[in-house]
Amino acid sequence: xxxxxxxxxxxxxxxxxxxxxxxxxxxxxxxxxxxxxxxxxxxxxxxxxxxxxxxxxxxxxxxxxxxxxxxxxxxxxxxxxxxxxxxxxxxxxxxxxxxxxxxxxxxxxxxxxxx
Amino acid sequence: xxxxxxxxxxxxxxxxxxxxxxxxxxxxxxxxxxxxxxxxxxxxxxxxxxxxxxxxxxxxxxxxxxxxxxxxxxxxxxxxxxxxxxxxxxxxxxxxxxxxxxxxxxxxxxxxxx
Numbered sequence: 001x002x003x004x005x006x007x008x009x010x011x012x013x014x015x016x017x018x019x020x021x022x023x024x025x026x027x028x029x030x031x032x033x034x035x036x037x038x039x040x041x042x043x044x045x046x047x048x049x050x051x052x053x054x055x056x057x058x059x060x061x062x063x064x065x066x067x068x069x070x071x072x073x074x075x076x077x078x079x080x081x082x083x084x085x086x087x088x089x090x091x092x093x094x095x096x097x098x099x100x101x102x103x104x105x106x107x108x109x110x111x112x113x114x115x
Numbered sequence: 116x117x118x119x120x121x122x123x124x125x126x127x128x129x130x131x132x133x134x135x136x137x138x139x140x141x142x143x144x145x146x147x148x149x150x151x152x153x154x155x156x157x158x159x160x161x162x163x164x165x166x167x168x169x170x171x172x173x174x175x176x177x178x179x180x181x182x183x184x185x186x187x188x189x190x191x192x193x194x195x196x197x198x199x200x201x202x203x204x205x206x207x208x209x210x211x212x213x214x215x216x217x218x219x220x221x222x223x224x225x226x227x228x229x
Contacts, residue, residue: 009155034217043119043205043220044158090157101211102148102173103218107157 002027002095004074006106013081013113021076021109023091032094033074034103035065039087047089050074061085081113116141119221121206127227128196136191136224138206146209147189148173148218149181151202158205164189196228 003026013019025031032051036044048059055067065076076089091106122137140147148163150173160173164183178200180192189208193200203225207218 036220041223043222044207044218045220046217049217101146102160102163105150105157105159107155 002031002093002104004033004091004093004104004106006089006091006109008109009107010110010112013111015083015113015115016080019078019081019085019111019113021089021091021111023074023076023106025072025074025091025093027093031067031074033065033067034092034094035059035063035074035076036090036092036105037061037087038090038108044090047076081111083113083115086111086113118142119206119208119219121204121221121224123224124222125225127229128193129229130196130198132196134193134196136193136204136206136226138189138191138221139187140189140206140208140219141187142208142210142219143186144208144210144219145186146211146218147183148207148209149179149189149191150205150207151175151200152205152223153202161191161204193226198228200226201228202226 005024034049035047038044048057050057050067058064088108090108092103095102095104119140149161150158159175162181164170203223205223206221209218210216
């Protein structure tokens with residue numbers, strides 16, 4: 001089965017500094033990878049996805065993610081963090097087993113950006 | 116478009132009671148799904164549907180039923196609530212059942228079972 005791992009429960013960064021939220025994956029075949037963000041008391045919002053093509057994927061709110069096949073990683077990055085980026089971030093992988101495609105989520109990483 | 120809507124926002128049930136969580140989308144999406152979110156466990160798929168009349172089980176289907184009589188609606192029924200079903204429930208929809216496109220999530224229903 002496909003899976004993703006987010007090794008950090010929480011990431012702390014100062015505003016203006018670069019941020020990285022880590023994700024590694026385990027899939028058979030080509031991976032379809034996603035990042036979602038959840039603000040307090042809200043549903044998840046799509047940030048970006050990797051299907052094929054360039055290893056650096058750009059998404060919403062200035063976020064980008066780097067796909068690395070040899071390291072089986074899909075880390076989320078942003079060059080300069082904002083306090084408003086503080087939220088819960090989920091990595092997900094498409095799992096095409098059974099009758100249709102499904103998303104398998106990681107356990108989430110809480111990003112805390114401070115002044 | 117309203118997107119994905121869920122009702123109620125909050126619910127408290129006693130053990131053994133039944134209820135239905137409502138989910139609707141107005142984007143004409145084929146694919147709809149229900150997840151539960153628990154601390155430290157991320158989101159886990161309960162049931163999903165690739166179109167009206169078609170449903171399938173996800174990772175944690177026990178204790179839940181679904182049906183999909185229309186494209187727009189995908190209700191989740193708890194048959195006999197248990198404290199282990201205390202969670203936040205999210206409904207999501209997607210244009211493509213192939214999972215190539217992103218999923219759109221509703222605001223969630225926070226359920227407490229006492």
